[in-house]
Amino acid sequence: MTTSEQTETSTDVRPIVTPSLILPGAAGGTPAEFTPDVLAKLQELEDRSKKHEQNTRPRNTVEGYAADWKQWTEFCALLGLPVNAITPGSLTAFVEWLWWQPGWKEGTYSAPSTIDRRLSGVVVTGRVEHGLLLAKTVAARARRVLKAKVKELEKSGEVRGRGPAAAFTVPQLRAAVAAAPDTLLGLRNRAIGTLAFALMAREHEVAYLRLRDLVDHENGLLVDIRVSKVKPRKVKVPQGSRPSTCPVRTWRAWRKMAGLTDPDGFAFRALHPRWHTVMDSGLEPETIGDVITALGAAADLGVRHTGHSTRRGGADAARRAGADRKAIAVHGGWAANSSALEVYFDDGEGWEDNAMNGVL
Template sequence: MAQIIDQNRENHAQASSAPPDSTAVLQDVSAPAVSADASPRLPAHLQDLTDRARGYVEAASSTNTRRAYAADWKHFAAWCRRSNLSPLPPDPQTVGLYITACASGTAERGAKPNTVSTIERRLSALSWNYAQRRGEKLDRKDRAIATVMAGIRNTHAAPPRQKEAILPEDLIAMLETLDRGTLRGMRDRAMLLIGFAGGLRRSEIVGLDLGRDQTEDSSGWIEILDKGLLVTLRGKTGWREVEVGRGSSDATCPVVAIETWIKFAKLAKGPLFRRVTGKGKDVGPDRLNDKEVARLVKSAALAAGVRGDLSEGERALKFSGHSLRAGLASSAEVDERYVQKQLGHASAEMTRKYQRRRDRFRVNLTKASGL
């Protein structure tokens, strides 16, 4: 591996000493993925198709993903500029040196070493940007990348740190910390309950609309029925439906909480969960940011004393929006395939990763084999 790095340095030392023009690269981050050439302007009907294609490319990935990939490209381009290297065309040796810098904490001044998952995301971001914005391919199997990345995983990889699951008794205690008589309290109760009962991601919670085709940035919509709530969601693999049944008590029923919020917030169309303004007396038109879900889970868990055996700092790190999904997976005592469907997982193995409390040794192969 050291020979590869040394060879990389020798190759780049022979390059021109003139700084590469990274300005164009940075500007290209926000440029459309499908762009017109410098050739004569396309006919009007083809230009329209180009615009439509640009929209479809944008729709192929979520806004958060595109934002993260843009930030990663900017980080890479800035490192290249400081290192007197060019980010274009895709060069495995340059990328190999870059991920080495990320792993060692030298990619930028005063930075800490990146985690393995962060470096893997940065690699995905570079591949995406090269392919979508330049029509070029980064060969991640090249030894200058693959060998270095394997060494980084072996040296720095650590078991994943799972967020604490919010269990039913925890959720009930958290609901009690919210004021039922205020708009903010009604909204927050509805978000916690539908997030838990639906096993929804935080982006899915705030992305809901009151009906179909009401906003462009929607992740789905709700339909209130006699027996429960039908949530239609756009996920990574297409559309899926999530059924949220009515609870055994109005105080903990997600459907009642949603109905109450809609009624008192006087909502008729558009985003389901919005900002509460005017000292808590008005509801604005803007959709909540998904980070608000994480803040709500953390603050309510702390207020309810969940995991009171830990310090406040430790408890704050234990909870996130994901705690609601993990709570449903860990608490629903039904056939695993139903939980898998609710969470939208492609495999049962992924669902099991969300189950914080389950009988891991219900099937004992040691005894079954005769030992």
């Protein structure tokens, strides 16, 4: 065992057993003023706080974490482990077990991205719902094992999963906007596509925007993203150079034509299936993804885009335009040092300063 592994093990295994409530100044025992009634009340407040935190998560995130934890409990039952036994060793074994679980398509196995997400889901659920004090590096070894397995896949040529979402490039977005019908539905979909691109937003972040969250500014829009997978953020969206793909102009046109005035109402509404009138109900995150997919399909771009394509495309376009990596991460709500964001950058870079430019 290497020194780094010894350090990781010693820091990651120790904090598994966690008291349900850590009291101030309670290192040498419970202070006298913390009577049983006070402790019961504090525990009730703690439980309510955790429930409130869970309720503010996007539904798809909650469902994803639930699916991840279900796989973890099944794995623990097979090995006879308690579910709170979240250690570097158990998570590594979890990766080994998941590697041979069925994939999304018959005859396939779990995709590496799915396994990586399950690791995150287990660790987050362990911390938030089970009160475990887990080190930040608790899943580091498991991810190194997963990375080694991915390299072996590359050597063998085996393909797992559907692959990453194709980025919506700026030329493709222009073509998609041009192909959208000149109707209320078409206007709404153009507003969704251009704003999702400009915000580098996740599907649920667009779906849960309220009218009050988009405030006009002399330079564009101030957008308050209150519901987010990572954390809320406020984003400045400048006006675009082309009216057709300007998210500010397109949003204002949709707001006016749809007659949106209720500040508490959804920014993007469902339309009546027959009369195409604006309804009070908002759109599900999956519907936002369907809208973005339909925009690309209508333009016959030869690439199938998903709801994640505008998020990825916005980050890639910003990087190509010279934006700082940290600024992009803040704008799009990525965690610091996000591995997903680095992959986007790696895929999009290397052309302007390519060693073969002008050689042949």
